[in-house]
Amino acid sequence: MDWNEKYIAVDWGTTNRRAWLVDPSGNVSARFADNLGLMAVPPGGFEAAAADIRQQLGPWPMLLAGMVGSDQGWQQAPYVACPASAKMLADNIVWIDDNRSGIVPGVCQTSGHPDVMRGEEVQAIGAVNGSLVSPDAYICHPGTHAKWIRLERGQIAGFTTMMTGELFNLLRTGSILSPQMQSEAVDGDPFRAGLDAAFSGASLSSALFTVRAQYLLSNRPGDGASYASGLLIGSDVRAGLAQASPGEEIALIGRADLTRLYALAIESAGHGYRLIDGDRAFLAGIAAIVPYLEKERIS
Amino acid sequence: MDWNEKYIAVDWGTTNRRAWLVDPSGNVSARFADNLGLMAVPPGGFEAAAADIRQQLGPWPMLLAGMVGSDQGWQQAPYVACPASAKMLADNIVWIDDNRSGIVPGVCQTSGHPDVMRGEEVQAIGAVNGSLVSPDAYICHPGTHAKWIRLERGQIAGFTTMMTGELFNLLRTGSILSPQMQSEAVDGDPFRAGLDAAFSGASLSSALFTVRAQYLLSNRPGDGASYASGLLIGSDVRAGLAQASPGEEIALIGRADLTRLYALAIESAGHGYRLIDGDRAFLAGIAAIVPYLEKERIS
Numbered sequence: 001m002d003w004n005e006k007y008i009a010v011d012w013g014t015t016n017r018r019a020w021l022v023d024p025s026g027n028v029s030a031r032f033a034d035n036l037g038l039m040a041v042p043p044g045g046f047e048a049a050a051a052d053i054r055q056q057l058g059p060w061p062m063l064l065a066g067m068v069g070s071d072q073g074w075q076q077a078p079y080v081a082c083p084a085s086a087k088m089l090a091d092n093i094v095w096i097d098d099n100r101s102g103i104v105p106g107v108c109q110t111s112g113h114p115d116v117m118r119g120e121e122v123q124a125i126g127a128v129n130g131s132l133v134s135p136d137a138y139i140c141h142p143g144t145h146a147k148w149i150r151l152e153r154g155q156i157a158g159f160t161t162m163m164t165g166e167l168f169n170l171l172r173t174g175s176i177l178s179p180q181m182q183s184e185a186v187d188g189d190p191f192r193a194g195l196d197a198a199f200s201g202a203s204l205s206s207a208l209f210t211v212r213a214q215y216l217l218s219n220r221p222g223d224g225a226s227y228a229s230g231l232l233i234g235s236d237v238r239a240g241l242a243q244a245s246p247g248e249e250i251a252l253i254g255r256a257d258l259t260r261l262y263a264l265a266i267e268s269a270g271h272g273y274r275l276i277d278g279d280r281a282f283l284a285g286i287a288a289i290v291p292y293l294e295k296e297r298i299s
Numbered sequence: 300m301d302w303n304e305k306y307i308a309v310d311w312g313t314t315n316r317r318a319w320l321v322d323p324s325g326n327v328s329a330r331f332a333d334n335l336g337l338m339a340v341p342p343g344g345f346e347a348a349a350a351d352i353r354q355q356l357g358p359w360p361m362l363l364a365g366m367v368g369s370d371q372g373w374q375q376a377p378y379v380a381c382p383a384s385a386k387m388l389a390d391n392i393v394w395i396d397d398n399r400s401g402i403v404p405g406v407c408q409t410s411g412h413p414d415v416m417r418g419e420e421v422q423a424i425g426a427v428n429g430s431l432v433s434p435d436a437y438i439c440h441p442g443t444h445a446k447w448i449r450l451e452r453g454q455i456a457g458f459t460t461m462m463t464g465e466l467f468n469l470l471r472t473g474s475i476l477s478p479q480m481q482s483e484a485v486d487g488d489p490f491r492a493g494l495d496a497a498f499s500g501a502s503l504s505s506a507l508f509t510v511r512a513q514y515l516l517s518n519r520p521g522d523g524a525s526y527a528s529g530l531l532i533g534s535d536v537r538a539g540l541a542q543a544s545p546g547e548e549i550a551l552i553g554r555a556d557l558t559r560l561y562a563l564a565i566e567s568a569g570h571g572y573r574l575i576d577g578d579r580a581f582l583a584g585i586a587a588i589v590p591y592l593e594k595e596r597i598s
Contacts, residue, residue: 079516113512114509116516161505161508164504175465203535205534209460209461217378
């Protein structure tokens with residue numbers, strides 16, 4: 001495959017996928033997104049699902065990242081260990097589909113606490129490669145499993161996953177707090193009260209129950225979703241910032257609805273932040289990997 | 300009703316109920332337990348369910364405590380505010396069923412953080428009334444919503460609820476950690492590693508994710524249930540003990556399977572504990588309330 005002409009970059013997650021057609025100068029000439037995430041692909045259906053991408057964007061070589069490389073994805077791409085660079089990601093790509101498609105490996109942390117990521121590594125590498133952050137940035141990437149990623153000299157030196165989004169969803173859908181958590185989590189007094197409780201070091205488990213107690217004592221619905229969100233995001237940010245240098249600016253990458261609440265939390269804790277567009281970082285990450293492919297896989 | 304002859308004490312919770320026939324000297328002459336908790340009683344079915352108790356234990360006056368007094372129970376018994384004594388519980392009993400049955404109110408905390416309990420107040424009052432603890436004891440009551448209760452001069456001065464049991468169940472049944480949490484939580488290295496993480500102040504949300512990461516990196520199932528249990532109980536105990544005097548002995552009331560793990564956590568944190576039988580405390584609590592009824596409700 002010739003990566004010098006055009007290539008397709010695919011961010012293929014659990015619930016959706018996004019694909020871009022990129023030309024040699026890095027410009028995006030076409031793109032699409034759909035809900036055909038891992039959960040929606042039938043067993044054995046990945047080849048057809050990938051063919052569908054080329055149907056829409058053309059017969060180009062393709063680099064894929066995200067959960068598509070997990071054991072439930074198209075093909076498993078084993079994790080590379082921190083510290084991880086663009087070259088290490090390139091060297092450990094799993095080639096499939098007659099070598100026309102490469103799956104970028106995830107990154108794991110084996111020293112310190114055990115941890116894994118899959119997809120965020122491309123955005124983290126891309127943020128520095130695209131000159132969106134310094135080579136020694138500290139990244140906050142909100143999500144179901146939020147990541148705090150330390151870059152050192154442009155490599156992923158270490159990271160920590162927080163189950164913040166998943167805990168919020170579990171509480172909202174299946175807990176005794178569900179009836180008080182049905183509205184959307186938004187900025188306001190309840191969110192900030194949640195932040196305050198988290199920053200004061202309150203126990204998550206007891207502070208969460210005040211949502212229920214408050215409702216029973218006042219018999220008013222309140223805004224438990226925003227309070228719980230403030231509490232969970234505040235705990236997340238508190239733990240994440242404990243690894244930051246004093247006053248260090250945080251690179252915040254992710255969906256606008258989540259980064260807004262995280263930005264508030266980071267600011268409230270006395271740190272600045274820089275908002276990074278996730279798609280732009282992703283494409284810059286793929287662009288950081290491709291040059292190694294040109295050298296090593298000229299066919 | 301004449302409370303001087305015999306009476307029936309009922310602890311009626313969400314998933315089961317227990318009833319005892321008590322004679323004047325406080326001896327239990329009959330008892331039974333079944334799964335007819337609140338969730339199993341059909342709408343409008345509480346009178347029949349209560350009649351069923353008298354069918355089994357005789358036509359005696361009856362005191363009921365627990366979720367039976369909630370808005371989903373037989374009849375709502377509003378909370379009394381801390382500090383709460385046996386006399387206050389007696390004075391605020393809700394009489395129903397031709398005054399043959401009294402529902403003991405729950406207790407709420409309105410100064411400090413908002414909190415509520417329903418059922419544990421009888422055991423707490425009973426523990427001191429039955430001389431099982433000192434009038435200034437600090438009680439740990441494990442459960443779905445664990446309670447830490449401060450007694451002062453034999454009254455419930457304040458308390459804190461931890462959603463520990465519910466969080467464990469949510470994670471076990473519906474989270475990405477579920478596959479690694481199917482075995483029973485037991486004492487052992489994983490449980491103690493969870494305790495250590497909690498006592499070191501690790502973020503709950505990131506420490507929990509190591510269960511998943513460890514599994515993905517080792518490809519072995521591990522014992523995520525025990526680790527998560529150690530982490531959650533450790534966080535609970537750490538927050539609870541922050542309100543204890545240095546080295547204070549903790550009164551531990553509850554089900555044997557839970558108190559065992561909490562006892563380990565409390566010991567690991569450098570505190571002693573005294574194990575209190577929950578049923579004995581409950582009956583002593585009802586026995587603390589009854590004398591006020593004799594005085595006030597002689598018919």
